[in-house]
Amino acid sequence: MTIGVAAAGPNAGAAVHAAALAAELMGHGAIGGFAVLAILDDAGRVHHASCQRGGVSALDLPAHWLQARRAALIESGPDRPEPLVQFLPGADGVGLVTGHRLPNRPGADGVPLNVATLRLMAGGAKPGDAVARVLGAHPEIDAGLIALSVTGELGWGNTQRVSRRPDHGMARHDNGDCRVAVLHNSIHPCAPLAHAMADLAWYALTGTTASYRALRLYAGTPIIRATQDRVHVDARGGILSIEQADPSLPHGARRANAVYLGSEVWQDGGRIGHTVSELIADLADGQVTGVPDPARSLILMKE
Numbered sequence: 493m494t495i496g497v498a499a500a501g502p503n504a505g506a507a508v509h510a511a512a513l514a515a516e517l518m519g520h521g522a523i524g525g526f527a528v529l530a531i532l533d534d535a536g537r538v539h540h541a542s543c544q545r546g547g548v549s550a551l552d553l554p555a556h557w558l559q560a561r562r563a564a565l566i567e568s569g570p571d572r573p574e575p576l577v578q579f580l581p582g583a584d585g586v587g588l589v590t591g592h593r594l595p596n597r598p599g600a601d602g603v604p605l606n607v608a609t610l611r612l613m614a615g616g617a618k619p620g621d622a623v624a625r626v627l628g629a630h631p632e633i634d635a636g637l638i639a640l641s642v643t644g645e646l647g648w649g650n651t652q653r654v655s656r657r658p659d660h661g662m663a664r665h666d667n668g669d670c671r672v673a674v675l676h677n678s679i680h681p682c683a684p685l686a687h688a689m690a691d692l693a694w695y696a697l698t699g700t701t702a703s704y705r706a707l708r709l710y711a712g713t714p715i716i717r718a719t720q721d722r723v724h725v726d727a728r729g730g731i732l733s734i735e736q737a738d739p740s741l742p743h744g745a746r747r748a749n750a751v752y753l754g755s756e757v758w759q760d761g762g763r764i765g766h767t768v769s770e771l772i773a774d775l776a777d778g779q780v781t782g783v784p785d786p787a788r789s790l791i792l793m794k795e
Contacts, residue, residue: 497675
C-alpha cells in the first residue's frame with residue numbers, strides 16, 4: 493500500500509480525501525487504484541467505503557462523511573485482495589488504523605499489525621504508544637501505521653525496515669485542536685509529496701493555507717496569448733484566467749494541458765507561487781470548455 497492518511501478535526505473526511513487527491517494529481521506510482529476511506533461518526537461508530545479502481549475520486553461517499561471529525565484513508569494500485577477493509581480496520585468506540593506498505597501483515601502472534609494496534613487501543617493504550625509497541629516488536633516487517641482514536645489522538649510510525657527505504661515520505665500538522673498525519677512510499681517526487689498532501693488536508697481541516705495549495709479550473713476560463721506562462725487566481729483559489737507563452741497554441745477544439753507546469757501564479761497583482769501539477773482540459777476558441785473529470789479539476793501550486 494502506498495498512501496496512508498488520518499485526520500481529526502472539522503471536515504476530517506474532506507481532509508483525507510484532499511490529501512489522497514493531491515497524491516493522485518502530483519505523484520507518479522502505485523496510486524489511483526484501490527482506496528478505502530473510513531470515518532467515525534459522532535457516536536463513535538465505524539463506517540467504510542471502498543473501491544478497487546479509480547482512487548479516491550471513485551469512492552461513492554455520502555456528503556456528510558466529508559464533515560466527519562475522525563477519518564482515515566489508504567490507497568494504492570488496483571485490484572487488491574478482498575475484503576479491502578483488512579487494510580484499514582476500525583472498531584466502534586475505539587478508532588481506526590491505516591498505514592502503508594503492508595499494515596495487515598501478521599505479527600509474531602499471527603495477528604495483523606493494524607489489528608494488534610487496535611486491540612491495544614481498545615485496552616486503553618494511546619495511539620502513539622500502541623503504534624510504537626507494535627512496530628518496535630516487529631522491526632523487520634514491511635509496514636508503517638497511523639492510528640486514530642475516537643477522541644482524535646494520532647500516533648504514527650514506520651518499522652526500521654521501512655525507515656531505511658529511500659522512497660518513503662512522512663508529514664503532519666497539529667495545532668492542538670486539529671491534526672493530520674501522512675505516510676507514503678513508492679510515489680515520486682518523494683520529498684515534497686507528503687508535505688503537499690498534508691498541506692491540502694490542513695486547509696480542509698482549518699481553512700489555513702500552507703505552502704501547497706489547490707487551484708480549481710472552471711469551464712469558461714479564458715486562455716490568453718502572452719509573453720509568459722501565468723495563472724491568475726482569486727482569494728479562494730479559483731482560476732480567473734490563464735496566460736500561455738506558446739506561440740503555436742492552436743485555436744481549434746482540442747483536449748490538451750490547460751496550465752503549463754511551472755507557470756507563475758498571481759493573485760491581486762502579485763506573484764504568490766508556481767504550479768507543480770498539470771491538468772488536461774477541453775479547450776476551444778481561447779477558453780476552457782470543459783474538464784474531462786470534474787472531481788479532478790484541480791491544479792496544485794507551491795508558494
